[in-house]
Amino acid sequence: MNESVGQEDQIEIRIPSRTGYEKVAMAAAEVIAKEMGMPLARREDLSTALSEATLNAMEHGNQMNKQQQVVVTFNLSTDKLLVVVSDQGKGFHPPEGVPNLEEKIEGNFSTWGWGWFLMEQLVDQVEVVPSASGGTSVRLVVMLEGKVTHTNG
Amino acid sequence: MAKGLQIISREEEWVKIIELSGEITKSDEVPPDQILPPSQEIKAVVLNFSKVEYINSAGIALLIRVVRLAREKPIAVLAHGLNSHYEKIFNMVGLTNYLYIYPNEGTALAAAGLIR
Numbered sequence: 001m002n003e004s005v006g007q008e009d010q011i012e013i014r015i016p017s018r019t020g021y022e023k024v025a026m027a028a029a030e031v032i033a034k035e036m037g038m039p040l041a042r043r044e045d046l047s048t049a050l051s052e053a054t055l056n057a058m059e060h061g062n063q064m065n066k067q068q069q070v071v072v073t074f075n076l077s078t079d080k081l082l083v084v085v086s087d088q089g090k091g092f093h094p095p096e097g098v099p100n101l102e103e104k105i106e107g108n109f110s111t112w113g114w115g116w117f118l119m120e121q122l123v124d125q126v127e128v129v130p131s132a133s134g135g136t137s138v139r140l141v142v143m144l145e146g147k148v149t150h151t152n153g
Numbered sequence: 154m155a156k157g158l159q160i161i162s163r164e165e166e167w168v169k170i171i172e173l174s175g176e177i178t179k180s181d182e183v184p185p186d187q188i189l190p191p192s193q194e195i196k197a198v199v200l201n202f203s204k205v206e207y208i209n210s211a212g213i214a215l216l217i218r219v220v221r222l223a224r225e226k227p228i229a230v231l232a233h234g235l236n237s238h239y240e241k242i243f244n245m246v247g248l249t250n251y252l253y254i255y256p257n258e259g260t261a262l263a264a265a266g267l268i269r
Contacts, residue, residue, distance in 0.1 A: 019178070023207070044238040051209055101247035104217060105224065111180065111217035114210040114246060121245050 011074040015054065017062040022054035025072045025085075030132055032074050033081060039067050045122040046081070046142050053085040053138045054114035059086025061135050071133075080124075080143045087135040156206070158182050165219040167196040168265045170258070174204035177212030185215070185222040196228060197265035199258065203234030213246055229253070231261040 013028055015021045026047045033043045054070055062068035068088040075082040099113045119126050125141035156175040160183065163170050169190050189198060205233045208216075233255045235243065245250050255261040262268075 022209075041238070046237070048209075048242065055209065055211075099246075101217065101250070105221045105251065108221070111214040111221070112211070114213050118210060118242065118245070 007076065007078050009074075009076045011076075013072050013074065015070045016066050017056065017058040017064050017068055017070060018066055019064075022051045022058070025050050025054045025070075028072070029083065029136060032076065033142070036076060036081060038081070038100075038142070042142060042144075046083070046140070049119045049122040049126075049140055050083055050085070052119050053083075053140060056138065057085050057087035057089075057136070058113050060092040061089040063089060065089075079145075080141055083140045083142070084137050085140070086131040086133065086137040088133045089135045091130065091134070091136045117148065120127065160188065164190070164192075164195065165262070166267060167265050168196055168262060169195050169198045170201065170262075171198055172201045172204065173177065176207040177205060177215060178207060178209045180211045180214035180218065185219045187226060188219050189222055189226065198223070198230055199261045199265065200209055200230065200232040200252075201234045201258065202232060202236075202239065205234075205239075208239055208242070213242075213248070214250060216252070220248065224251070229265065231255060231264055233257050233261045 012029070013025065015024055018139040029046050029050050030043055033046055037048070050072070054072065055102060058064060062070065069146050071086045073084045073086070074082065095113060095116050102107055104111050119138070119140065123140045124143045125139070127139040129137050129139065131137040158177055158179075159174045161172045161174075171188060210223065220230055231250045232252050235254060239252060242255070253264065255264060
């Protein structure tokens with residue numbers, strides 16, 4: 001870890017529920033993870049997972065209510081980065097199962113439903129817990145020297 | 154803040170070459186039939202992703218709709234210019250079973266049967 005980065009620092013940003021602003025969280029994650037010494041591939045995985053978690057909080061948590069914010073908290077430690085994405089809505093349940101591309105294409109089903117799948121594939125741990133504000137928090141854990149992401153293609 | 158998706162296309166014989174730029178972040182931003190040509194003469198499209206900066210799950214949903222429409226026509230969908238991160242994500246989703254990735258435009262066109 002870069003010596004300029006505190007080993008137990010916490011950084012919090014608050015984002016209105018407006019699509020496009022998830023890039024603010026992604027940019028912050030890039031700076032923080034780079035300062036922590038995280039390799040590029042890990043940072044890119046985190047960026048995409050955080051994008052999906054933030055959009056999920058805007059859409060399913062806050063129902064795109066621009067008066068409600070998404071709170072993104074980065075918790076730094078020596079071996080990992082914990083990112084907590086919290087909405088201010090009424091809570092939601094993550095989807096069950098894994099989306100099946102063949103079914104979506106051949107069966108003419110909705111082509112949506114990849115956000116949660118990508119989060120689970122790209123970071124070391126994904127957990128859903130109730131947030132302090134009554135909504136939902138998604139906890140993304142990325143180890144500094146973490147797993148190599150897999151593909152099914 | 155959203156840059157949106159820009160599309161520039163040209164045709165070479167039976168292949169339509171489509172340069173995508175900006176962000177692919179909305180499943181309904183561009184109708185799939187705007188990306189895929191109505192012409193019966195076109196047998197393949199080559200998507201150039203080299204100027205695409207950001208793709209999210211809604212963008213993936215749009216690309217799946219493109220692939221689905223291409224299979225109905227049928228038109229082969231080839232691609233190049235993806236960075237390693239998005240190529241990995243396409244693999245994870247399974248898109249690379251339907252959208253074939255090549256190192257550059259030349260190899261994609263050769264795969265489409267077009268020798269220049």
